[in-house]
Amino acid sequence: MEFNIAVMPGDGIGPEIVDQAKIVLDKIGSKYGHVFNYEEVLMGGVAYDKTGVPLPQETIDICKKSDSVLLGAVGGYEWDNLPGELRPEAGLLGIRKELGLFANLRPALLYKALKDASPLKPEIIGDSLDICIVRELTGGIYFGDRGRLTNEAGEEAAYDTEKYSVSEVERIARVAFEIARKRNKLVTSIDKMNVLESSRLWREVVVRVAADYPDVELKHLLVDNAAMQLVVNPKQFDVIVTSNMFGDILSDEASMLTGSIGMLPSASLSDGKLGLYEPSHGSAPDIAGQDKANPLATILSAAMMLRYSFDLEEEASAIEAAVEKVLDEGYRTGDIASKGTKIVGCAKMGELVAERV
Ligand SMILES: NC(=O)C1=CN([C@@H]2O[C@H](COP(=O)(O)OP(=O)(O)OC[C@H]3O[C@@H](n4cnc5c(N)ncnc54)[C@H](O)[C@@H]3O)[C@@H](O)[C@H]2O)C=CC1
Ligand SMILES: CC(C)CC(=O)C(=O)O
Numbered sequence: 001m002e003f004n005i006a007v008m009p010g011d012g013i014g015p016e017i018v019d020q021a022k023i024v025l026d027k028i029g030s031k032y033g034h035v036f037n038y039e040e041v042l043m044g045g046v047a048y049d050k051t052g053v054p055l056p057q058e059t060i061d062i063c064k065k066s067d068s069v070l071l072g073a074v075g076g077y078e079w080d081n082l083p084g085e086l087r088p089e090a091g092l093l094g095i096r097k098e099l100g101l102f103a104n105l106r107p108a109l110l111y112k113a114l115k116d117a118s119p120l121k122p123e124i125i126g127d128s129l130d131i132c133i134v135r136e137l138t139g140g141i142y143f144g145d146r147g148r149l150t151n152e153a154g155e156e157a158a159y160d161t162e163k164y165s166v167s168e169v170e171r172i173a174r175v176a177f178e179i180a181r182k183r184n185k186l187v188t189s190i191d192k193m194n195v196l197e198s199s200r201l202w203r204e205v206v207v208r209v210a211a212d213y214p215d216v217e218l219k220h221l222l223v224d225n226a227a228m229q230l231v232v233n234p235k236q237f238d239v240i241v242t243s244n245m246f247g248d249i250l251s252d253e254a255s256m257l258t259g260s261i262g263m264l265p266s267a268s269l270s271d272g273k274l275g276l277y278e279p280s281h282g283s284a285p286d287i288a289g290q291d292k293a294n295p296l297a298t299i300l301s302a303a304m305m306l307r308y309s310f311d312l313e314e315e316a317s318a319i320e321a322a323v324e325k326v327l328d329e330g331y332r333t334g335d336i337a338s339k340g341t342k343i344v345g346c347a348k349m350g351e352l353v354a355e356r357v
């Protein structure tokens, strides 16, 4: 089969890690008889530098007519003083909205070989950890009204607004329950209903949706407690469903339970087959251009693309198995290295995975 993939390398380590994912995809293509056509598009700081905006219309058009989108990461110090709407991150939020990518799946999976890389005690982490975070991606405070104003005391002030509609909560809750049905049948909804009205609506709607899934257990946690529970008892979670900002923060925390933010892939899904696949981390400007980045989150995101956008389950599993094999053989990028392991760079890690596909 033939697939057209829009590729946004982005900024910082983005181009390095995306290159490795393409090498692995090409190996899958040659093994299973698929052709992946890549069309590189501009988004983020690199787009701002070349066109004056972080998300050019041409990028949106090409993504919309592609079969899926692969992204590295965007952002960096050099764009830190731009106004919000011109920052690289505005390009990312813009493409998520344009493509209707309301469901962000972030699986935090601990590979057995990485047990030593997890900061949690062996008696807490056990042999494995497998949490699926379902983060709402096109609503909430990242998309609400914001601005600057002068308050009653004549002082400069700023505001951002958290807003969720019933339909926005309902559709993300359904995604979470459907996923839980295929896993361990437990959804934990995380909110801040003791303070926020938007969270009270969130909880009401999730409870209503749960009635359609009597085979799935529903629990609720307040987000501050949830942040703590992830560290003290992560095994209590199966599927977590939460808002855009809480999911952003909690997924970075969960990534560390599995060894590194460089291990956490993500799939951003819409109502249709078009999805955007990217690692959960940022552009890591502190290590950009040094061949130090861990490309595994991006490679595993490419596997999610095969699974969710192209229905190529066997090929997706082949990538995941190749990643597991490389780790079992003791190869590590610096972020997941431990005593007795073999440290390799970003490019070598990609090559090793491709060889084992
Ligand atoms: N999806 C995206 O494009 C995202 C972009 N950002 C942007 O990225 C820029 C940097 O943000 P930070 O807060 O520093 O977060 P970050 O995720 O880029 O980096 C945090 C820490 O993790 C390390 N790290 C991240 N990815 C890694 C990898 N693959 N391998 C090894 N180490 C890795 C970095 O070196 C750094 O020490 C900012 O401009 C931010 O807005 C942040 C998060 C997501
Ligand atoms: C622009 C930000 C919302 C990106 C981010 O931190 C994320 O999606 O994880």
Ligand SMILES: [Mg+2]
Pocket: 248, 249, 252, 280
């Ligand atoms: Mg984030």
